[in-house]
Amino acid sequence: MVSLNSFKMDNINNKCAKFNNLISMNEVFWCNDKYNDDYKNLEISLEEILDAERRFERFAPFIEEAFPETKNSKGIIESTLIKIDKMKSKLEELYEVKIKGELYCKCDNNLPISGSIKARGGIYEVLKYAESLVLERNMISIEDNYKKLNNDEFKKFFSKFSIVVASTGNLGLSIGIISKKFGFNVRVHMSKDAKKWKKDLLRNIGAKVVEHDGDYSTTVRFARNEFKKHKNSHFVDDENSRDLFLGYSVAALRLKNQLEEKNIKVDSNHPLFVYLPCGVGGAPGGITFGLKRIFKENVHCFFAEPTHSPCMLLGFMTGMHDKVNVKRYGIDNITDADGLAVGKPSGFVGKILEKEISGIYTVDDSQLYKLLFYANEVEELRLEPSALTGFIGPIKLNQSPEGNKYINARNLTNIMESSTHIVWATGGNMVPENIMNDYLTKGYNIAKNL
Numbered sequence: 001m002v003s004l005n006s007f008k009m010d011n012i013n014n015k016c017a018k019f020n021n022l023i024s025m026n027e028v029f030w031c032n033d034k035y036n037d038d039y040k041n042l043e044i045s046l047e048e049i050l051d052a053e054r055r056f057e058r059f060a061p062f063i064e065e066a067f068p069e070t071k072n073s074k075g076i077i078e079s080t081l082i083k084i085d086k087m088k089s090k091l092e093e094l095y096e097v098k099i100k101g102e103l104y105c106k107c108d109n110n111l112p113i114s115g116s117i118k119a120r121g122g123i124y125e126v127l128k129y130a131e132s133l134v135l136e137r138n139m140i141s142i143e144d145n146y147k148k149l150n151n152d153e154f155k156k157f158f159s160k161f162s163i164v165v166a167s168t169g170n171l172g173l174s175i176g177i178i179s180k181k182f183g184f185n186v187r188v189h190m191s192k193d194a195k196k197w198k199k200d201l202l203r204n205i206g207a208k209v210v211e212h213d214g215d216y217s218t219t220v221r222f223a224r225n226e227f228k229k230h231k232n233s234h235f236v237d238d239e240n241s242r243d244l245f246l247g248y249s250v251a252a253l254r255l256k257n258q259l260e261e262k263n264i265k266v267d268s269n270h271p272l273f274v275y276l277p278c279g280v281g282g283a284p285g286g287i288t289f290g291l292k293r294i295f296k297e298n299v300h301c302f303f304a305e306p307t308h309s310p311c312m313l314l315g316f317m318t319g320m321h322d323k324v325n326v327k328r329y330g331i332d333n334i335t336d337a338d339g340l341a342v343g344k345p346s347g348f349v350g351k352i353l354e355k356e357i358s359g360i361y362t363v364d365d366s367q368l369y370k371l372l373f374y375a376n377e378v379e380e381l382r383l384e385p386s387a388l389t390g391f392i393g394p395i396k397l398n399q400s401p402e403g404n405k406y407i408n409a410r411n412l413t414n415i416m417e418s419s420t421h422i423v424w425a426t427g428g429n430m431v432p433e434n435i436m437n438d439y440l441t442k443g444y445n446i447a448k449n450l
């Protein structure tokens with residue numbers, strides 16, 4: 001007979017083994033033992049998400065005029081949800097496991113304006129700052145048509161203010177592009193991970209780019225300190241910003257509508273699984289927060305990180321959240337998934353979502369390239385490496401003992417066939433042609449063992 005004590009020891013040994021795997025930079029799939037179905041999350045309310053959505057709507061006429069590519073959606077920045085049967089078969093073939101349920105892709109790689117998930121949070125924070133400046137001075141009222149902000153008089157006004165941000169690339173792009181449309185000065189501090197083409201693009205539109213040798217956390221700290229010396233400026237603080245988080249969370253309301261339009265049920269007989277690439281945690285955190293307010297225990301959100309930058313998982317496993325940096329455990333934070341090259345997680349996402357994130361897993365870079373190639377071959381998706389981390393989630397959930405345990409513990413085993421899996425494809429369409437071709441070649445070589 002197994003005694004309670006030996007059961008406990010097994011549990012502890014399991015945890016140690018998992019932790020050792022994590023710090024050895026091996027792939028792990030971890031389920032959150034603090035996860036529970038009590039959704040009285042008092043930190044942020046649904047009302048705040050609705051308020052963020054209304055702000056996006058107020059700005060829609062401005063966005064529509066300033067960014068003609070949003071004409072069809074009338075200035076609403078949103079991406080499609082598509083069924084990816086071919087990729088599902090490909091994944092099943094590659095990893096020799098059946099994915100129970102349907103597989104969809106949320107195509108934030110095609111989001112207008114900046115081609116990544118940052119077009120949600122990043123843009124939202126700049127809209128909010130711009131609005132507060134003109135409302136404070138009675139230059140506009142919230143009943144007005146915000147289209148009028150797109151003129152020289154307002155640009156001249158906004159040029160007296162600066163926006164500062166630190167980025168591994170995509171946040172800088174989204175903040176830079178939207179800020180310049182308003183006429184703000186913008187300084188983007190880029191960590192060593194940032195790709196050259198992102199810096200060039202920003203310089204071309206008139207943003208100041210400051211390059212750093214350090215990693216993301218060091219760059220954020222530098223930018224935060226530098227910002228304090230300037231007046232009339234706003235710092236987009238990726239590690240602590242509630243506004244970024246709220247901007248991301250609006251995606252949940254939009255997704256709810258898209259699921260309804262497609263007659264995809266989410267209820268106690270139709271669970272929804274969502275797999276979200278995670279860097280500092282704001283984007284996946286905001287989306288999870290929104291989805292949990294709407295679908296409660298029927299949605300299961302898993303975060304995905306590179307094996308070399310598993311900051312959120314380390315924060316959860318140690319319970320230390322933003323007090324821990326992967327470097328402390330000898331993890332190098334070097335990954336081609338530049339959007340996720342973050343060594344220290346957000347200061348509040350892990351705490352707010354301590355009981356709401358179902359699990360976190362890590363993926364090796366070589367898998368990302370392979371999947372990048374296949375996603376392009378079978379579904380014609382154009383994704384950057386970060387965006388592929390989500391795709392392996394349904395495999396790991398179905399294949400790993402932890403995943404099966406999670407499913408069993410919630411009595412989902414018999415209804416998995418009627419479940420929906422959504423992989424969040426977080427970036428890609430701004431990657432220049434030649435660089436995308438390099439990615440595809442690298443993926444092809446890995447896929448074909450060349």
Ligand SMILES: *Cc1c(COP(=O)(O)O)cnc(C)c1O
Nearest residue numbers: 170279280281282283339426427
């Ligand atoms: C930033 C980013 C993420 C993750 O967002 P965080 O808020 O940093 O967790 C995921 N994918 C891509 C492509 C990104 O640029």
